[in-house]
Amino acid sequence: MTYSLDEMTGIQALERVMPDIEMKPGRCVRVEFEYCRHGTQTLIATLNVATGRIDQATVGDTRTEKDLEAHLQALLAPVAEAPKIHLVMDCLNTHQSEALVRLTAALEPAPIQLGEKGKFGILQSMATRNAFLTNPEHRLVVHFTPKHCSWLNQIEIWFSILMRKLLRRSSFTSQAHLKAKILDFIDYFNRTMAKPFKWNYTGKPLTA
Template sequence: MPDIAMKPGRCVRVEFEYIRHGTQALIASLNVATGRIDQATVGDTRTEQDLDTHLRALLAQSPEAPKIHLVMDCLNTHQSESLVRLAAELEPEPLALGVKGKSGILQSMATRAAFLTNAAHRLVVHFTPKHCSWLNQIGIWFSILVRKLLRRSSFKSQAELRAKILDFVDYFNRTMAKPFKWNYTGKPLTA
């Protein structure tokens, strides 16, 4: 059924029945210093391998960077074997990583997280605390994407959705990108 048109004093009423053409997963990297999306990957899945491919493309943009800091939430792929292996590849000396699920750095998610958060490494991951995703500025950018592109939109295919998201990333970087200004002072919100 078609949407119900806008009338004076009433916004468009969107029909709730729709045909689902599939979903897409977006992995994006926000540069907090510039406010730009440095890397965006849109695909059918968000697996450990997808994150690895995304991060390798991101790191290829700055191969000489002496230190790389990534802020991530506690999603299991953010503490994966492939991310540990990527971080280990960036170290000047080879590291013994052990065997996933059995020994060494790869033994558990806790040992992998401890390795990834070690400030002595070239690639350092900073995990936001559980239930504090608002600390991760990419979440703010995702809300912009939803408000400006996805809400009240309809896409005829996954390919169209993917193209629109990547076009929005390009548009955002050209016209809207700027560092987010934090203004929370640490004072309680109530008097």
Template sequence: MVESPPDPEFDEKVNDICEIYLSAIERAERGERTISIDEMTGIQALERKAPDQPMRPGQLQRREFEYIRHGTQTLIASFDVAQGQIATARVGDTRTEADYLNHLQQLLATDPKASKWHLVMDCLNTHQSESLVRWVAQTEGLDIDLGVKGESGMLQSMPSRAEFLRNPNHKIVFHFTPKHCSWLNQIEMWFGILVRKLLKRANFISKAQLKTRLLEFIDYFNRTMAKPFKWTYQGKALKQ
């Protein structure tokens, strides 16, 4: 197996994200928002062909192993690090560049008075797209030449676009995790809760029902279970 080259900015990115997490509540008091974002793709709407057999004395619950596939849905979700809640969620058939941009636009619309947005996400290509750079530049009121995608300027490549999006002087600041470091993204912990509490044993007769149940669970979580994750990792590089 060929391993990907190590991220040359690994320590810098890890320390940056840990600092953002550890100061999220303090930043929230100043009107800043710290949001962890990612997509959960391929969520299957599976319907069991027969109902479960309930537990009996000396016998565990038994589940039907055959199922009917009704398609999949994609969840794009934003987790508020300081509040411990899902700030916004989008459920649909795709996770395109346009879907992601629309999700971020809806997120910022929930709090127009926020003084700054810190957005933590992985380095997927749709998270470093041309449309995001143009949107941020417009939102920041920057009247500058962004260049041409694939040819010049800030739009030239993913590294150049990422550098622009990470600018700490912007109101919207992107914080990218290093490659293969999903453990740094707090929304991944929430996805684990979603799987255990809803998806692992659920039965869905359609994509529409899956979408409804996902959104209902998010509402239930925010009302009854939400609290900030206790982040203890300080971001110090491990040395022998």
């Protein structure tokens, strides 16, 4: 199993003050430029690389360590017996948290002494947690994208689809309305549009 995960923060619930002017021959849809703000939401989404589906999505007010832990618990519950799970993420601090280390350790057949955060053992520092999470011998292996290269993560492609298909031109009356629309779009995407992305990046430098 290979998953691609990231957060999309600060998604604004913008309500247009006037309705769109519909398209007609020779004229595109015209979208009202004035809007009312109704706050923001954060989306945590996980793409199944093999199927192109969004296997888990969490929409809420925050993206804390606890939010990510709950998201991952829900993601991994149906595949708890998978022999190997690969998780691609960027280097955000919450992606190298104590909660994720404990979740990874819980998937191992034998108990692991993790130590104490900030003091000793695997939990001592971000560096020790990173080394544990990226250990290829574990059932859950995290692959961190290099700094400034989070675009290598395939979930970023899907975020651009979400932006173009839903967020850019829509009008949302509240945070609850925004959340419902995002989850509805994910359901629609999984049913009608999902397919594996054709990954054509060769790994060669983009500049000479």
